[in-house]
Amino acid sequence: MHDIRLIRDNPEEFDARLARRGAEPVAATILALDEERRALTTRLQELQSRRNEASKAIGKAMGQGDKDTAEALKAEVAEIKAEMPQVEEREKALGEKLRHALAVIPNIPADDVPEGADEAGNVEIASWGTKAAFDFEPKEHADIAPALGMDFETGAKLSGARFTFLRGHMARLHRALGQFMIDHQTQQHGYTECAPPVLVRDEAMYGTDKLPKFAEDSFQTSDGRWLIPTSEVSLTASVMGAICDESALPMRLTALTQCFRSEAGAAGKDTRGFIRQHQFEKCELVSIVKPEDSEAEHERMLKAAQSVLEALGLPYRTMLLCTGDMGFGARKTYDLEVWLPGQGAYREISSCSNTGDFQARRMNARYRPEGAKKTEFLHTLNGSGLAVGRTLVAVIENFQRADGSVLVPDALAPYMGGVSVLEPQS
Known part of the structure; x- marks a missing residue:
């Protein structure tokens, strides 16, 4: 398994080293999956944060007698709760897809390994x-x-x-x-x-x-x-x-x-x-x-x-x-x-x-x-x-x-x- 940070930091070098084994370039595919998964992770964090904020605001609105605001916030929290499992499922599926993509990439040869096809x-x-x-x-x-x-x-x-x-x-x-x-x-x-x-x-x-x-x-x-x-x-x-x-x-x-x-x-x-x-x-x-x-x-x-x-x-x-x-x-x-x-x-x-x-x-x-x-x-x-x-x-x-x-x-x-x-x- 490869450290994905090495691919992020220098995808061209990773593909070049992999090419010594006769393997096809993979960095672009890996980074696209990684970027999509990280975007979902960010979205999930944003949803969790907003849910917590809205939940606290509901109590505050209720305490102030502002029922309309409280109801609007409750509706927002309900929407967030409905969206979160979908985002979590997509993030998990992408994580598994990324894990599999990394798992089938061979190891990088040491610098002193001679070049050869077979x-x-x-x-x-x-x-x-x-x-x-x-x-x-x-x-x-x-x-x-x-x-x-x-x-x-x-x-x-x-x-x-x-x-x-x-x-x-x-x-x-x-x-x-x-x-x-x-x-x-x-x-x-x-x-x-x-x-x-x-x-x-x-x-x-x-x-x-x-x-x-x-x-x-x-x-x-x-x-x-x-x-x-x-x-x-x-x-x-x-x-x-x-x-x-x-x-x-x-x-x-x-x-x-x-x-x-x-x-x-x-x-x-x-x-x-x-x-x-x-x-x-x-x-x-x-x-x-x-x-x-x-x-x-x-x-x-x-x-x-x-x-x-x-x-x-x-x-x-x-x-x-x-x-x-x-x-x-x-x-x-x-x-x-x-x-x-x-x-x-x-x-x-x-x-x-x-x-x-x-x-x-x-x-x-x-x-x-x-x-x-x-x-x-x-x-x-x-x-x-x-x-x-x-x-x-x-x-x-x-x-x-x-x-x-x-x-x-x-x-x-x-x-x-x-x-x-x-x-x-x-």
């Missing part, structure tokens, strides 16, 4: 690791994993496309990855482990910019709650409506949860394999900080996500997303893309975004600087540390062997109960 404009800023050299033709995970316990057929039979049933050591490796990630982020990077709800109300989804724009990408229950597309929603919305003490900042929260996405905008993409599922696990990172700390926190969060890939020995590259490829609520985003030798390509495995005060304004999440009376909006950041299913895919493809087995990365040994290799089952 992912082709993203900039590689770093890479890590050496790609494995195989003495055989590496396969994609979808060709290796079924013999190891990744059962696509049963998942589809139970729930339809984009669901998978994991068995045996494959299920254990998946669990080990999630446990390793949550332990790594809490023990090595100071995040506080949380176990939040995976069902949330509209307010939590709206506050974290998932509504109204991305309603079709999420699942909703029959009682109106939403299955979270990421625990960013639950973790970030935990400060919804709050006024935090400065001493409580920064808050660094992490959770390993199930996530649910309808993938409505991904028709035809990654239909084969375990890359894009309707139900998946993710270790999420959320930071809630003072405005002056958010840029440094963004770099810190990026390193926390990178360190998981490095601990697992998975080659990756770090991309700075361009203006046309960033998420709706982000002002700056780094993507981590892991190398998948079976595909011969890098694939996204984590996004780390700084949203500035965009989400905090939607949630009315603030803090009070020490010694100050006035509150300020918080800054919120979120990132994957990491997506468990995609990490499992990366492990399978990078640690595959010619016989179809897969080595378990050393970092996962404490979680695997002595299992060091996943062997194909006949």
